[in-house]
Amino acid sequence: MERVFSQSFCVVGAIIEKDGKIALVQESSRKRADAGKWNQPAGWLDVGENPIEAVSREVEEETGFTFTPTAILGIYSLVREDINTPERGTPHAVKIIFVGNTDFSNQKVLADDVSTIKWYTPEEIEAMDISTLRDVDIKKEVKDYFDNKRFSMEIINHTIQSK
16 A cells, blocks of 8 residues: 555554564565665554554564563654655654563464564664664664663553544
8 A cells, every 4th residue: 555644653563572682574565665674573553453452463464473562662753754755755653662572482474565584683783774774763762672661551542432
């Protein structure tokens, strides 16, 4: 689906850690500006979707792992002026990033827009630039993760108002 960025949008994602390394997924869509770049497991919050359920879905789609969020790492605002175009606008994501428990025992098939998953040390991620790392705020997220920043998921209140 072609998206036009006339407003900010919400993304949910996770920092997945195993043995001191962070999981990044490689973007495989050849039609996008970020093809081949490394990203955290993340994706758009669908209209009506609970952010807590959405992050579990996104992690499973992009890593194949079952993820149960336990805390919010932070809320990050990222403006992507590097891919601004007159036709599509400037992407501005407000990202809710979670931490949690990951079941590595039964990996499922990766989503079509992800080509592979790889584990990186914090130092390797810090050394990446926008030619290899999709979103530079991932560096701050990884730092916050290892600084043990955590916020209660009780700050998320999901309500659907109907007639």
